[in-house]
Amino acid sequence: MSHATEINHQLDLLRSSGCSAISPGVMHVAMHYGDVESHVVAVEQLACQVLHFTHLSVRAATWNKDQLKNIGEELTSRLTYLLEPIHPQELDSQAMVLQMRSVPPKAGQDDRRSYYELTARRDRGISLLRYEKQVGQMRQAIPMSLTREVIARLADDFDAAANV
């Protein structure tokens, strides 16, 4: 069974069993170089909403600064289908963390801004979240609306980047 098929299968299961923002379902799929995990809050036939999308890899335990840089470049070139260019923002060589964000953040109504934040961290792997910031308020994580096809591509791309 391909990864895309497995992801679709798991999402179908979550759709039938039911999941919500209060009790998100967990999708877990084994990939070539690790596992992808996501907390799913809603599933439709074509798309779903997830709180985060994470790739956990054993290789992450040995990532160094150069590898994190390469992972950043690889992800920047691959994640074009999210429709917001994602670029490395900060690389902390002490904690071995690479932070990438949508550049620029997407502007919405009432001066709201939202953006993807992608973190590659040694010992943990690659994680994708989406934040929204309203005027005068702290930013907060919000669910990402992604098609099933995009979820499958993310899984493949994170898996490939983790092996750089």
Next chain:
Amino acid sequence: MQLTKIQRDESRFNEIVRGRIRKDLRKYVTHGEMMGRKGRDLVSIPLPQLDVPHFHYGDNGSGGVGQGDGEIGQPVGKGDSDSGTGSAGSDPGAHVLEVEVTLEELAAMLGDELELPRIQPKGQATIAEEKTRYDSIRRTGPESLRHFKRTYVQALRRQIATGSYDVIKPKVVPISEDRRYRSWTSVPLPQANAVIVYMMDVSGSMTDEQKEIVRTESFWIDTWLQSQYDGLERRYIIHDAAAREVDEHTFYHTRESGGTRISSAYNVAANLVRESFPVSEWNIYFFQFSDGDNWGEDNEQSLRILREHLLPSCNLFCYGQVESPYGSGEFLRCLDEAFGDDEERLILSEIRDRDAIYDSIRRFLGTGK
């Protein structure tokens, strides 16, 4: 001394100009229009103004002498009017008058406008600056310091004493022994000294716009504190995951791609104060600017250094959180939770945009410390 009419006019003009600056001070504070115009002691402020109205002449009477072939008796008329192809502009023209204002005046205006209290320097002013005073006379010295009056008095005395002075034909001729020269003594003057330590996060998440906000705010802080202290020193520290002391230009024009560790800047600041600015002799001010996106695990360490080393040594620790396009980070809230209102020396300010600079300055400097 009676003022001439032109002096009265000039003085009135200056009053009007200064009134105009006061009126628009918020705009100048917010947009930093004089930032690039700072001289040694003066800043040049652009003031919009209107031109004095004047007459425009029409076509009447603008005919000249005709030229070319003509018949006898043919009248010489006006030529065809040439209306041209362009159309008149509809927007008013922008005329800018630049006015020079001293930094002291600017500080006074800022103080009046923001109702800033005068700063009470802490402790005794123990730093002494050597001040030179010309208050004595010597027999030797450079010719440039020769005291003519004393020299001639001395020559007169000598001539009277030796009987060579003729009252009928008074003539005083100094010789080399008569020469007297101005001389100085060095007087130690106590001074209230202050040091401002600026710290800025230059990690990848701080954009140029945020740095410009920091620059504008720093300019006004500088101007105010300079008006309050005789001796003011400035030190600049930048940091991402690591910190270092830099010069002013580097401070405002550096962008790094490292992560954010505020504790690194605190460490450098603490060392700087320990090595160069004894707490008993200096009024120490810390101004820190960041977007607040500190790496989570660093918050605890930052708070520890702040509590144990920086706050006990300073008059004020001001933290300005400049909002980035990605929103404000957690560090401001972290400081607020850790210290709340208990720590008088810690002033927190959230600077959402340029318009917030004005209130932020008032918050920082309104304590009178």
